[in-house]
Amino acid sequence: MSKKWINRLSIPLLASTLLVAGCTTTEKAATTVEKKAIEGGTLVMASNQEPDTLDIQQVFSGDEPRYQAYEPLFHLDHNGKVVPGLAQEYSVSEDGKVWTIVLKEGPKYHSGAPVDAESVAKSLNRFRDNKSGLYAMLFGSFEKAEAVDKKTVKAYFTEPFAPFLASITSYWISPVDPVVVDREGENFKNKPSGAGPFKFVEQQRGSSVTYEKNPDYAWGPEYSKNKNAPHIDKLTFRFIKDPQTRVLEFKKGTIQILRDVQPAFVKELESVPGVTLNKYTNAALNYIGLNTKKPQLSDVRVRQAISMTVDREEIIKGAMEGYAEPAYSPFAPKVPYWSEKVEQEARKMYKKDIEKSKQLLADAGWKDTNGNGIVDKDGKELTTELYIIQEQIWERSAQIVQSQLKQIGIDVKIKPADLTTVVKQTQEGVHDMVLFSYGWNDPDILYIILGKGTKQIGIEDAKLEELFHKGKTTVQPEARAKIYEELQRLISEQAGMVPLNVPQVIDAYHDIDGYMKNPYMFNTIFSDIQLKK
């Protein structure tokens, strides 16, 4: 009896082992039945990061899932030009301290309340009182907002604040629904409401956020084909951390749009029939920040030598599978006031040249006296610690930088940590070098890296400070362009930042019609999308 019993048990066990060992990878041939665009249905998008809260004025992470219920005051169109959103036009006073915003007639919040001047002023003042992490970047010297009449809002500043234009063309400053804010108070973050194309339905913590279409929506921006309510009935964002799982869900068809495809998966997805990949250049710049307060990096010649040795192309090829553009100047090309002239100058100045780099190091007193391959000065070797975020792209980039700098005798030790740690340690100036990324629709954001009192690069320079202040407080675009050209050149010459590249963002989609991504605001235009069945 026992013998038989064991035999019966072991055969399926054995069989399943063989099955596991013998399974094959043949893909089924694609059936090419023409699918038609339909009205309604649920669109599912995979996202890797869940927003902490859905109160647009508090959250800064989580991307598209966080802002679907909101409509910004202005949009940037496909050429980066400011176009109307909830507001029709804006003007700035002569002294640059008062911004006047004139609202459109017609838009309504989800509660049914009209988007009037009073509600917009209230919303701006609420942002001021919330003190989010983006306050300095978006609001600067903001004092208060007031409704002048039904359609006109005035925002007052204690000193001119030019970056406000970027703020009002962003989702962060989207007006929040005054009725729901009053009703929900602290709980508004769980019941988000604005004047956007979608209404919030529910959030399942750790799994998904779901929206439904706002049938009353009729104030879509110029760049979207459909200015009325979206075609789809529901929009769901699913949060899936593991990239492999995300790709499998997408290939299975349970997800229509896959955001932020990692370069490593591009080839695999390109081979799937019916899948389209959309690549667009980001406004963020990857760079190495050099802490000039550290003795080995205080000499500008050493920093220039580093910039001249780092081979941008090799990093793009080796770490990013080719999906990035090389960069030499401290702004990404999509940032307003980026100067192509300075970019070309920098490209020439920091063209890879090992001999010249070695010469610069030698001029600065760094020579390899003991023949161990590492240059030294006064008995001290040129050793640096490079802080990075522990992710594949950064790790690979860092390894390439490490081997390149070795060629001129600089020893690099890589220190990986999580984002929070890297942010904190660079704010305290613990690092020698850091591999990082920054980006925003206004060049003033550079204050966070190079502004007064910051320790990431720590250059104290009166000229630099003056240009920063002038850039922030000059409202006229032509005058601002000149200031930022000068600033861009100065930062480039000081070489506290070694710009590396501007990455491409890759999205994949299938079984939908009308997919389009705004190349300046980086939002998917969901109103235009139709499911195909």
Add this chain to the structure above:
Amino acid sequence: MSNYLLKKCLSLVATVFGVSVLVFCMVHMIPGDPASAMLGQFATEEAAQEIREKLGLNQPLLHQYLQFVTHAVQGNFGTSYFTGLSVWEEIVNRFPITMQMALLSLVISTVGGVLLGVVAAVKKGTVYDFVSMLISLIGISAPPFWIAIFLIWFFAYKLSLFPISGYNGLASLWLPAITLGLISASSVARMTRSSMLEVLNQDYIRTARAKGVRPSGMIFDHALKNAFIPVLTIIGLQFGNLLAGAVIVEAVFALPGLGTFMIESIVKRDIPTVQGLVLFMTVLFVLVNFITDLLYGLFDPRIKYE
């Protein structure tokens, strides 16, 4: 027995106290603080200072610890810095998913592991023994995320038997439970095999066989029951591993359980959540070990609790 219970309760309190000190020190020692996590890289130092003040992070550590303990004793783990939701509520919401998954995999690993182990011991040196041990070797050496991806690819993507990821009732828990179960079944199988081999060589087994006890009765009533005590210890300990393994497996299967919650909270330095979660898991782990202790008496009446 009551003496034993009292002792156990006291040791539970001591353990939880020790863990509370440890977790408090750890979350305050890791570099990077909640303020920089909350505000991100674009905030100014003044803004960060303001947040630290508001959250009470500038208070002396001892003061912060005492506050944490007095609240925790009252069952109040505080609210998350980020979501503003009650930590306890979030734990209660996510716990069922992790618990169901852990129990399911405990069943898989116990049944599977013991059967494999018994087969291997009874058929020692044959191909059955070899195959059983090969399976358990794979289970021990293959990394959990790899097993998880493989199971997803084969059973969910290719055969469409289960959903790929996300939580949608019990169907979503089979693959994660099998992943975890396979790993711990391997240890259970190995322990069962060696323990069984030892018992099968005992005199009383020979006596039982001589007196004509049926082989199945001999294996399960006489041998396995006696060989089971060390196996039970392993199963009890495996429960801790299952909770730990949940961290990886939940991430791969996108399950909103305690494991993924823990990782996210640590990355964000959400101190109240991390502290609450660790304490919760500690109590759970101690309770499971306590139950294991009580079960010893069930299998071996000679064991007395005093």
